[in-house]
Amino acid sequence: MLKIDNLHATVGDTEILRGLSLEVNAGEIHAIMGPNGAGKSTLAYVLGGRPGYEVIAGTVSFMGQDLLAMEPHERAAAGLFLGFQYPVEIPGVSNVQFLREAANAQRKGRGEEPLSGGEFLKLAKEKAALLKLDMEMLKRNVNVGFSGGEKKRAEMVQMGILDPRLAVLDETDSGLDIDALKTVGEGINAIMRSPDKGVLLITHYQRLLDYVKPDYVHVLSKGRIVKTGNAELALDLEREGYDEVIAA
Ligand code: ADP
Ligand code: MG
Ligand code: MG
Numbered sequence: 215m216l217k218i219d220n221l222h223a224t225v226g227d228t229e230i231l232r233g234l235s236l237e238v239n240a241g242e243i244h245a246i247m248g249p250n251g252a253g254k255s256t257l258a259y260v261l262g263g264r265p266g267y268e269v270i271a272g273t274v275s276f277m278g279q280d281l282l283a284m285e286p287h288e289r290a291a292a293g294l295f296l297g298f299q300y301p302v303e304i305p306g307v308s309n310v311q312f313l314r315e316a317a318n319a320q321r322k323g324r325g326e327e328p329l330s331g332g333e334f335l336k337l338a339k340e341k342a343a344l345l346k347l348d349m350e351m352l353k354r355n356v357n358v359g360f361s362g363g364e365k366k367r368a369e370m371v372q373m374g375i376l377d378p379r380l381a382v383l384d385e386t387d388s389g390l391d392i393d394a395l396k397t398v399g400e401g402i403n404a405i406m407r408s409p410d411k412g413v414l415l416i417t418h419y420q421r422l423l424d425y426v427k428p429d430y431v432h433v434l435s436k437g438r439i440v441k442t443g444n445a446e447l448a449l450d451l452e453r454e455g456y457d458e459v460i461a462a
Contacts, residue, residue, distance in 0.1 A: 215240045215412045216281075216380055221272035223260045229270070230256045232437035238380065243406070243413040245423055245448060248434035249456045254416045255299060257434070258384040261414075262296040263289055277379065290316075291323025293379030297386050301365045304356035309368060312356045313338060317375050341374030345401045362389025363398075370401040381406050382414045387422035399425025420452040435460050 216238040223231040230253045238244050248254055259267045261274065263286040274281040277292055284292065304312060317337075318328040329337070342349055345367040357365050366386055373381060383402070387395055399422055406413045415426060423431075423445060431448045433441040433456070440460055441447065451459050 215277060216414070217273075217275045219273045221257075221260070221274060222270045223256060223272075224268050224270055225256060225266060230437050231260065234272070234434070234438050236432065236439060238412040238414060240379075240412055241409040242429045243415060243426060245415045245417060245428035245431045246434050246439075247417060247420075247431060247448060247451055247456075250418070252434045253437040254418075254434055255384055256437075258296060258298070258382050258414075258416060261289075261294065261382050262286060287319065287323055290376070291320055295373050295376055295378035295381045297366075297369050297373065297381065297383040299385040299388060301357050301369055303358045303360075305358050307356050309352040309354060309356050309371075310335075310338065313352070313372055313375055316372060320376055337375055338371070341371045341405075344374060344404055345370050346397050347371055363391060363394030366390060366394065366398050367401070370398055370405070374401070374405045377405070379410070380412045380414070382416070384416045385418060386415070387417055387419060395422060396425060398422075402426050420448045423448050433460060 218234060218236045221231050221234040222229060234257065246254055246257070256267065260269060261281070263284070269282055276294060279292060281289060314329070314334045317334060321328055338352060339349060342352055347364065347367040351364060351368065352371070357368065360368065366389070386398060390398060402413065403426060415422065415428060417423070428445055428448070431443050431445060432439045433451065
């Protein structure tokens with residue numbers, strides 16, 4: 215599904231990703247953990263095609279296509295979803311408008327008809343219920359005045375509506391209290407745990423992995439993967455710290 219080979223990427227003049235290789239097959243959940251500044255968010259941005267992040271070497275294929283040659287909207291149409299550490303606020307645009315726009319842009323990219331108002335609302339209600347997010351919240355402007363937990367739930371509602379093949383989730387657990395963590399974790403499982411889907415779960419802490427069990431855990435340090443293991447590795451990291459585990 216996703217094959218990253220020897221990826222090198224720069225931000226400004228600095229090389230942040232320095233030979234990163236990773237393969238995610240359908241049906242797999244991979245966690246990427248690593249100290250602050252390791253390049254975790256940079257990886258997510260590069261996969262999303264964010265301007266300012268330049269790939270200087272390496273290849274990324276997604277569903278058999280050259281991901282790096284695709285525009286961001288083409289990546290979304292092909293089934294890539296990115297969840298960000300810091301969701302943006304969009305004053306003047308309601309969540310409902312935003313989600314419908316996103317869903318129909320994706321459908322257009324696939325040559326499909328847009329959803330009718332009724333179809334969209336049914337889908338939005340179903341996903342909001344899954345994430346225990348009140349529909350009233352979705353009528354408000356995107357993320358404006360939302361708590362950390364509400365932003366992440368709204369983002370997971372968006373993920374549910376777009377129904378991606380691969381979700382790259384950057385610190386989706388940051389800013390969540392225990393209840394929101396559980397709801398968001400269960401939401402990720404409900405939406406993405408499937409034989410034909412994959413997840414790259416970028417996280418600094420182990421706690422989300424109590425709810426979303428990874429098949430593989432990778433440690434990212436200084437722009438490359440320095441260790442790979444199973445769910446046990448995340449517990450080792452939590453117990454011993456990154457330095458200890460990376461040095462071992
Ligand atoms: P992580 O998400 O693992 O904490 P990041 O990918 O955010 O790490 O950052 C990796 C490195 O890249 C850090 O040293 C950070 O300072 C640097 N970096 C990130 N974004 C920029 C930017 N826009 N300009 C310059 N340096 C950046
Ligand atoms: Mg960070
Ligand atoms: Mg980060």
